[in-house]
Amino acid sequence: MDELALFFVGTGGSVPTPRRGLPAVVVRFGGERLLFDCGEGTQRQLMQLGMFGEFESIFITHFHADHWLGIPGMLKSFALREREQPLTLYGPRGLGDLMRTMSVVYGRLPFELGLVELEPAQSVERDGYAIAAIPVAHGERTAFGYALIEADRPGEFDPRAAEHLGITPGEDFGRLQHGETVDGVRPEQVMGPPREGRKVVFSGDTAPCGALVVASHRADVLVHEATFADAELERARETSHSTARQAAEVARDAEVRLLALTHISSRYSGREVRDEAREVFSATEVPRDFDEIEVLFPERGPAVLVRGSEREARAGGRSRQKGDPAELAPADAEPVQPPEHAHEGITSP
C-alpha cells in the first residue's frame, strides 16, 4: 500500500510572514516526491523539513511571483551541489519563457531541466496515478489547480469464495489477486469491484470555481486557498481570490472528505480562517508550515492532520538518542539554536 502524504512547506500567500512561508507543498506518494508551487525561500524550508532536492517534478499553478520565485535559486543550489537527477517543471503556457529569462540566476545546469507547458485539463500520466491541470479563475492569464488522481485499485479479494471454488490458500491466492486465471477460476470470480484510488486537489489561487468543484468531487483532500475572510468579499472578488467561507462552499459542494486551507494572509490568524470555514464545512483544517496530512485509503479512515510540532517531538526524541549535534557543541562556541536550526528535521519543537 502506497503512503500518500502532503507536507505543507509554506502556507502563506503573496507576502511571507514570520510564521508562514510562501506557497509550496510536497506530496510524498510511495517512493516519489512531487512539489506543488515553490515560493521564495522554499529551498530553505525544504532543508528544514529534511526534504531538499528529493523530487523530480515541480508543478507550478501560475506565474505570480509568490508561487514560483523559489525555483531559480533552488536550481542554482542543485547545480552547486552537483545534482545529476533530471528535474521537470510543469505549468501553464509561458513557463518556458519565464525560466529562460530566469536562467540569468542559475546559469548552466549539470542536470537535465525539463519544461512542460500544460494545456487546460491536460493530464500527466504516471505509474499508478495521473496529475490533471484544472483551469481555475485567477485573472486573465491561465492559472491551474492540480488534481492528483490515484489509479483504481483492484477490488477486495474474497478468500472464502476462492476456497469454495477449489483454490488452495497460498501462492494461487496471490496469482488470482494479480489478475491471473488459476485452474479455470478467473480473478473476477473472487475479487470485488475495483476500488477508487485516492484523490488530492490543489486549488492554486482562484476565485470560487466550478471546474474545481467538479475536479474535487469526493476528493480525499482539497487544498484550497483562503486569502481573505468573508468580510473582505469584495476585495477577494477584485483580486480573483477566495474567502475562507467560499473555499468551504466549494468543499461542501464537492463533498470532499477534508478541506485544508492555505495561502493565508498576514491579516488573519489561522483560527479566524478556520472558524469561518467550519461554519460551512466542518472538516476543515488550516495547516501551518511543516504540518503534514496523511491520506489513508478511505476504508482505513479519514485523512489526518499531523502537526509539525508533534512529528518533531517524536523525531527529536529519536535524534537525541543518536547524539544531537546541538547537545554536543560547547555552549560558548556554537550555542544551541532554536529547533529549526538545531535539528535536520522539522521546525516546530
Next chain:
Amino acid sequence: MDELALFFVGTGGSVPTPRRGLPAVVVRFGGERLLFDCGEGTQRQLMQLGMFGEFESIFITHFHADHWLGIPGMLKSFALREREQPLTLYGPRGLGDLMRTMSVVYGRLPFELGLVELEPAQSVERDGYAIAAIPVAHGERTAFGYALIEADRPGEFDPRAAEHLGITPGEDFGRLQHGETVDGVRPEQVMGPPREGRKVVFSGDTAPCGALVVASHRADVLVHEATFADAELERARETSHSTARQAAEVARDAEVRLLALTHISSRYSGREVRDEAREVFSATEVPRDFDEIEVLFPERGPAVLVRGSEREARAGGRSRQKGDPAELAPADAEPVQPPEHAHEGITSP
C-alpha cells in the same frame, strides 16, 4: 552621538542552510538603515528581525544570485504593501539590466526605484558619512566590497582652556563647539584636533585582496567572507574566495579592530572557522543570523558582538509584558510556535 550597529540578517554563503540564511546585513546608523546584499529569503529574515522595509538603500556587492535574488520578491512585497518611500539600489555596472530583467517578478512599483551603477572606487556621499565601492577580486566581472566611512568628528572641547580665555560656561561653550567665534576666541583655540569617524568595511565575495587591506586600514569592523577553511585553499583560489585564515591575514595587515567572518559554508561549523582565524587574528567573531555588532566610538571601547539570543531574552521579557500573541492564543487553535514564529522580533530564543 549616532548609534552605529550591524545586524546580520543572513550569514551563509552560496546555498542556505537550516542555520544560516543567504547574505544580507542591515546597518543601522542613527536614524538610517542600509542593507548590504540581499539573498533569497532576506525579506522574511528581516521580518523576523522586525526590520522589514525600513531602509531606502540597498548596496549589492556583485551579481552571483545568492547576493541579490531576494530583491525582486522584496520589491513585489513592498508594492503589495503600497510602499511609497523611494528605494535606491547601488551596485556594479550591470545592475540596471539585471533589475529590468527581473521586473517580470515585481511589475509596476508604486514607489520610485533608483538604480545606481557605481564605478570602482566611487563614493556615495551622505550626510555625515560616505560609502565607497572597493573593487575586489571575485572572478572576471566587477565585484565590490563597500566601506562605510563616517565623517571626521570635531575635536574634543577643552572647557578649562575656554574659561582661561574668558568664556563663560553655558551657551557660549556650545557656540564654540559648533564652530562659531565667541568674543574673539576661535574654536580651534579650545578644541582638540578633529577625531576620525568610524569605519565599517564589507568584503563581499573575494579572494584576499590588496585594495581591501588598504580600504580597511584601522577599520572598526571588517566583515569579511570566509567561504572555506585553509584545508581547501586550492578550491578557494579556483573560486576567488577566501579561507578563514586568509581573511584573518587581511584583518591583521589592515590592523582592524574587529573581524566578523561571514558567508559561512554548510561544510563548516562557525567554531571551526573562528578557531582557524583566531590563530592569526584574535579579535575575530563569527556572527550567526540575527546577531548584532554595536560599533562604539573608539574612545568608548571596542565593537561588541551581541548574540541574537541575548537580545531576544531582553526583548522577549518586554514583549511578553505587553501581551505576547503566542501566549494569548488558545493552545488548541494556534499553538505556540518556535520563537521565530511566535515573536515579531528575532529568532534565537
